[in-house]
Amino acid sequence: MAESAHHSSDMWVFPRSAEVTEFVTRKTFTRPGPVTLAMALTGVLLVLGIIGFVMKAAQHGFDDHTPWGYYAAMFSFVFMVTSTGPLAAAAFRITKSHWRRPLSRVSEIFGILGIFNILLFIPLAIVLPTLNNPDVGHHELALRRSIWFEGPIGSPLWWDLFGVIFVGINALALLWLSAVPDMAEAYEKATGFRRSLYGMLAGFWKGTKRQWLIHKAGMALLGAWYFMLLIFVHFIISSDYGQSMIPGWKDAIFPVVYSLSGFQSALGLILIIMFILRRFGGYQEYIGISPFWSASKLLLAFSLLWCYHMFSFGITYWYGRTELEQNVLKYLLFGSYGGVFAGNFFFSFVMPFLVLLWNPVRKSDWGPALAGASALIGAFLFNIRIFVGSFNAGNVYGEFITEVPPPVYPGLSDILIVIGGIGGAAFIYLLATRIIPIISLWEIKEGLLYQKVDTFIRGRYLVLAKPE
Amino acid sequence: MQEGRVLPARQINRDLLGSILYSPRWFWGAVAVLGLIVMGGFAAAGLMINQGMGVTGLNRPVMWGFFIVNFVFWIGISHAGVMLSAILRLSKAEWRRPATRAAEVLTVFSLMTAMLMPLIHTGRPWRLVYWIYTIPFIPYDFARGIWPNIRSPLVWDPSAVYTYLTSSILFVLVALIPDLAVLRDRTTGLPHKIYTVLAMGWQGNPRQWKLQIIAGVLLSALILPVFVSVHSIVSWDFGMAIAVKPWHSTIFAPYFVVGAVHSGVSAVAFVMIILRWIYGWQDYIRHEHIDALGRLLIVVATGWFYFFVMEVIFGFYGREADEIAFRDFQINQPPWNLWFIFFVGLTYFLPVAMWLASSWRRNLWLMSIACISVNIGMWLERFLIIIPALAEKQLFTFTWYTYAPSAVEITIVAATFALVSMLMLLFARVLPLIPLYDVKEGDILKTEIQIGRRTVPATFRED
Numbered sequence: 001m002a003e004s005a006h007h008s009s010d011m012w013v014f015p016r017s018a019e020v021t022e023f024v025t026r027k028t029f030t031r032p033g034p035v036t037l038a039m040a041l042t043g044v045l046l047v048l049g050i051i052g053f054v055m056k057a058a059q060h061g062f063d064d065h066t067p068w069g070y071y072a073a074m075f076s077f078v079f080m081v082t083s084t085g086p087l088a089a090a091a092f093r094i095t096k097s098h099w100r101r102p103l104s105r106v107s108e109i110f111g112i113l114g115i116f117n118i119l120l121f122i123p124l125a126i127v128l129p130t131l132n133n134p135d136v137g138h139h140e141l142a143l144r145r146s147i148w149f150e151g152p153i154g155s156p157l158w159w160d161l162f163g164v165i166f167v168g169i170n171a172l173a174l175l176w177l178s179a180v181p182d183m184a185e186a187y188e189k190a191t192g193f194r195r196s197l198y199g200m201l202a203g204f205w206k207g208t209k210r211q212w213l214i215h216k217a218g219m220a221l222l223g224a225w226y227f228m229l230l231i232f233v234h235f236i237i238s239s240d241y242g243q244s245m246i247p248g249w250k251d252a253i254f255p256v257v258y259s260l261s262g263f264q265s266a267l268g269l270i271l272i273i274m275f276i277l278r279r280f281g282g283y284q285e286y287i288g289i290s291p292f293w294s295a296s297k298l299l300l301a302f303s304l305l306w307c308y309h310m311f312s313f314g315i316t317y318w319y320g321r322t323e324l325e326q327n328v329l330k331y332l333l334f335g336s337y338g339g340v341f342a343g344n345f346f347f348s349f350v351m352p353f354l355v356l357l358w359n360p361v362r363k364s365d366w367g368p369a370l371a372g373a374s375a376l377i378g379a380f381l382f383n384i385r386i387f388v389g390s391f392n393a394g395n396v397y398g399e400f401i402t403e404v405p406p407p408v409y410p411g412l413s414d415i416l417i418v419i420g421g422i423g424g425a426a427f428i429y430l431l432a433t434r435i436i437p438i439i440s441l442w443e444i445k446e447g448l449l450y451q452k453v454d455t456f457i458r459g460r461y462l463v464l465a466k467p468e
Numbered sequence: 469m470q471e472g473r474v475l476p477a478r479q480i481n482r483d484l485l486g487s488i489l490y491s492p493r494w495f496w497g498a499v500a501v502l503g504l505i506v507m508g509g510f511a512a513a514g515l516m517i518n519q520g521m522g523v524t525g526l527n528r529p530v531m532w533g534f535f536i537v538n539f540v541f542w543i544g545i546s547h548a549g550v551m552l553s554a555i556l557r558l559s560k561a562e563w564r565r566p567a568t569r570a571a572e573v574l575t576v577f578s579l580m581t582a583m584l585m586p587l588i589h590t591g592r593p594w595r596l597v598y599w600i601y602t603i604p605f606i607p608y609d610f611a612r613g614i615w616p617n618i619r620s621p622l623v624w625d626p627s628a629v630y631t632y633l634t635s636s637i638l639f640v641l642v643a644l645i646p647d648l649a650v651l652r653d654r655t656t657g658l659p660h661k662i663y664t665v666l667a668m669g670w671q672g673n674p675r676q677w678k679l680q681i682i683a684g685v686l687l688s689a690l691i692l693p694v695f696v697s698v699h700s701i702v703s704w705d706f707g708m709a710i711a712v713k714p715w716h717s718t719i720f721a722p723y724f725v726v727g728a729v730h731s732g733v734s735a736v737a738f739v740m741i742i743l744r745w746i747y748g749w750q751d752y753i754r755h756e757h758i759d760a761l762g763r764l765l766i767v768v769a770t771g772w773f774y775f776f777v778m779e780v781i782f783g784f785y786g787r788e789a790d791e792i793a794f795r796d797f798q799i800n801q802p803p804w805n806l807w808f809i810f811f812v813g814l815t816y817f818l819p820v821a822m823w824l825a826s827s828w829r830r831n832l833w834l835m836s837i838a839c840i841s842v843n844i845g846m847w848l849e850r851f852l853i854i855i856p857a858l859a860e861k862q863l864f865t866f867t868w869y870t871y872a873p874s875a876v877e878i879t880i881v882a883a884t885f886a887l888v889s890m891l892m893l894l895f896a897r898v899l900p901l902i903p904l905y906d907v908k909e910g911d912i913l914k915t916e917i918q919i920g921r922r923t924v925p926a927t928f929r930e931d
Binding site: 145146147149231235248250251252253254255256297308309312313315316317319320321322449450452454456461462463464465466467 | 558562696700704707708710716717718719720721722774775778779781782783784785786787913915917919924925926927928929
């Protein structure tokens, strides 16, 4: 533990380098009671979700997209959060933020959910209406508005599917690459399935200088590529399943708001997991307050940016005053989904802002986690508002939204689908933490070389090495 | 990182106050040349006021031309100050130290220059006085019993820009106080008296330092919303005009802000290279600083490009006739299509390609070219947003027209560049363009860490 003139003693933590592997692998290989309970609970939720899905499919089939609004919202929420998760590790590594080290693996493990996302996406790919209107009626478009315009081959279905698949594969690659040195190190201590898995995935790793250089360059390149790919896929998913389903809604800022919601909610969930690990998981020696403090500033920035972008959309539409703009505002913001929007606004902006405004709160583990939980709820409501709204906005081939449709409330199958999707994601994440160390061994050890607490005049301060 | 050596405080004072205490021989010559260009600009503006707006290329329907393009451009440049100073100060980026002052000062001067543009564009600048005051302290509208339309850009823009200008000046002044005290102690006569007043009794005691640091951090945090609001409001001058379809886009505000940061940071990087060259500040503005700015610019440029792509895609998305006509005009019709290619190439592809290589980022000539390229591109961007949209504003083709700037407009716009350069030079003559105390503080915080057999440069964190 380190003390400083300005901070509490657990601001920065310096575990003993020699004990890191032993401690973290022991934690990974054992399964404490609460984790078993959580896995059982989330497993049950997943089963309920499957039941809900079967009910929905049996009741409505896949010919009409409108009954699948809550499914789309659930998919988008899970995808938004879990696909953005790995970005935190990649981005903070590129910016060489030392405080990132304890949260890197927490965020990278979300990559395992890439497969889950692909599976969740398949029914949505089936229900998405084609671009060409099969039966052009009065005041209808022969080709509905979409980001694909005249519709290149396979659009939007195959492009969206490939997008989700590529994001999933890339996230998995990022996780594997980052975990290779840790798996190689844990190989000696592992037995049974874990040992053979580590041998298969990381058996080639010897830790030579050349391997480390390739590892480092690979992480940077893959991280940068993942960032661009993810933004693109956020753009196509939010446009194809959100915006283009509401006739006439033309909003260039919407994909940006979608990505921002993703950044905010993913960081929020990472902070919640870090809080749980620190408070209840026995990782106090590995997770100091510093990552909470630094990440909370970013969370505050994302909350402000979310509000700014929503305001930019709102004021432009409000000022425009065309019938279409008024109808979109009434539908998504103030009328049909007004209550959901109020909740969305409160949890995505008001609460995180009020919580994170205070430095003493930012300098705690509970404050950022609380704001993160709020951001997560906000993102959930955002997805309900947008995707349930867009799937039930009426004729997708219409020129404009001429009437404001009423809100659609969830049925039993919808509720089961939503809790099942979220529970399933949590189940898979928990399962992954039993195999891959949730604390990045090599990054923590690297950090111990680069950081120390030293005396400066009369106080004790953190010293950060700048090797590059 | 941390390539520079730790310099003694005495040498830092001597080097960085050199531009004030010992004027270089070329200084007044350069000021005179720039002053002549500025005078030329004022003469052109005088001619325009005397002869009327007919001497410009403005016409119906293109009623906004070079002046408004230039207004948006200089507002954009002003964003460098806050981006570099406030954000990097809050994020404790060590490499910010030599860049902050120049960025803040550039903000102030570019804002002042920007506000000249609408004034000149009115054609009858004195009417602004009527708009604000008829008789002392009585606002015009109040005197006549009418109230300004708060939805008008004429209310939005001055409110936002003057708030930003006031806070930027405050920001510069607070950061200047310790350096003003150094100047106070090294001058005699009238300059000594002026610096004494400006230094406000600074003694450098712990309480004063604490207050100065708190004020800096608070101002940094407070100025950020102002910085974002200014260009957002400028963008809404366009975005709220539903009569011009291509402007009525929800993304305009962040798109303008990111674009402004892009051009502003590029401008600061270029100014720093120039300062290093003309004043010989190689020990202070080092390759590592320019390199860091280059890396930052890759991120900013890519962010800008994303917003640009969104703006264009959703321009086509609606498939509305007037929007398509505008895009066709902007992207397909010569010579606009050529300008469009230049704009995208100069703003993104050329500079980013150059910044990707570390050796190119560290080459000051190439870095200068990249930064100038960005600013030419960003100027063209504003031109291509404003002119083609107005030229084909209406659905009826017989109302379409085009625009060519006149010599008067070109002279006035050229004079604004000379004006900002001249003001920067004059500022460097009286106040330090690199903050002395910030550089000294950075040196004090430098240390080293032993990793195996290597000694690695390190820094004490300020918090």
